[in-house]
Amino acid sequence: MNVERLLEFIDEILGLENQYTVQRKLTNLDDAIGNVVNNPQDPDQQTSVRERLSELKQGLDTVNTDMTPAAWDYLTEAGYTWAFSPELAEKIEREMNNNAMTPAVVKQMVEKRVSERQSFLELITRASETLKALKFKPVDLEPGEAQLGFTIPRDLFHNNIAELSVELKQIDRAVGFFYEAVTGEREHLTLEQFSTTDPLILVGACAPVVLAVGSAIKYLLEQWKTVEEIRELRAKTKAAVAASDDQLKLFDDRLKQVVDEAIAARVKELVPAPKTERENEVAVGVAWALRYLMSRIERGMKVEVKFLPPPAPPQQEVAEGETTAAATEPDQNAKMYAELAEVRNDLLFNEITKIVEPLLNLEAPLPPQKGEDATKSPPRKPRKRREPKRPKEPS
Helix, strand or coil: CCHHHHHHHHHHHHHHHHHHCHHHHHHHHHHHHHHHHHCCCCHHHHHHHHHHHHHHHHHHHHHHHHCCHHHHHHHHHHCCHHHCCCHHHHHHHHHHHHCCCCHHHHHHHHHHHHHHHHHHHHHHHHHHHHHHHCCCCCCCCCCCCEEEEEECCHHHCCCCHHHHHHHHHHHHHHHHHHHHHHHCCCECCEEEEEECCCCEEEEEECHHHHHHHHHHHHHHHHHHHHHHHHHHHHHHHHHHCCCCHHHHHHHHHHHHHHHHHHHHHHHHHHCCCCCCHHHHHHHHHHHHHHHHHHHHHCCCCEEEEEECCCCCCCCCCCCCCCCCHHHHHHHHHHHHHHHHHHHHHHCCCCCHHHCCCCCCCCCCCCCCCCCCCCCCCCCCECCCCCCCCCCCCCC
16 A cells, blocks of 8 residues: 555545544543433433434444445554444444443443544544645545556465566456447556555546446446355255265356356446447457456455546526436436445445355456457557646745
8 A cells, every 4th residue: 555545545534534523422422421320310311322322323324334445444454443333333332231230331341442543533643644744645536537446466466577467458458348338439548556565556547437347346246145145055055965066066057157147237238239240349348357357356356436526517597398418417427426436335345355265267368359469458549648746846
């Protein structure tokens, strides 16, 4: 993780904290429990505790909904997911139910959480202030820009530069097929950030393509729940009875069918009715891209969606009964960015990356197509690259 990436996560966490004031709600609950300790017979104090607990639950629920999966991953590494998860309120409630006659025990537990959480918030606030004073800053998107992030586990390329370059090339080709399916043209991906712990690349792409890639992966992750149910049933059958190879093969065939049908359904949505030879090639390419990405995701790759919506255009008055492109475009944009926000928050990989034996074989790099040089990416429309902002010279 690079410094800019760290600042991005810290700013996101502090922004959500300032918006939903979870620490204040936790402190209010602590104070209310203290009042119960001092006035155990006062029913109003008991009511106050329940109200403060409800406020804390609501604050944590909204943080849980709005925080991006990448920021959750950072909190997991730091050991502070508990401080922003609804599980914090649930644990406090369990303590209250288990110690109804001894509120002082609950008070002690909540006081500890208040102190630990406040220390973490102060720590990351100081870190943000220090890094920004040293002229580091998070990489901000321009309005209307979107990005895809790919975290590539080192096991996929064995710390070999040549193998990493293959993975990068194939990611470029995979997204390229989505570009052609969505826009009708190929475009170069622009490298926006590169972090090296587990290599993370953030690449620029147009918002509709980012949405197409993100929603397709989200859909396949949802279908993977069915895959896991079948795999679990297969394992139980194998353990409970002396299942023959033919019987186990029925499970294996069904697993393959679920995956094939899920990929085919997504391809049909992106390339509904291929009519030309090139459209057929794009449909085959999108199917390969999905299988390629899922074979990596099973082995720890994570995909991230980032975007910044453009400012809403000024409202134009439209006569009753009339519609104009100017009137409908903002609604379409708002819908697309709302879908992007939903996809961004739903790209959760924790369960699939726990799989010990991946279902898919590692999909091989796509061979060159007809008329394509194996050493080069297919021709694409050049994409204007945003120049990095230069720091101002000190006066």
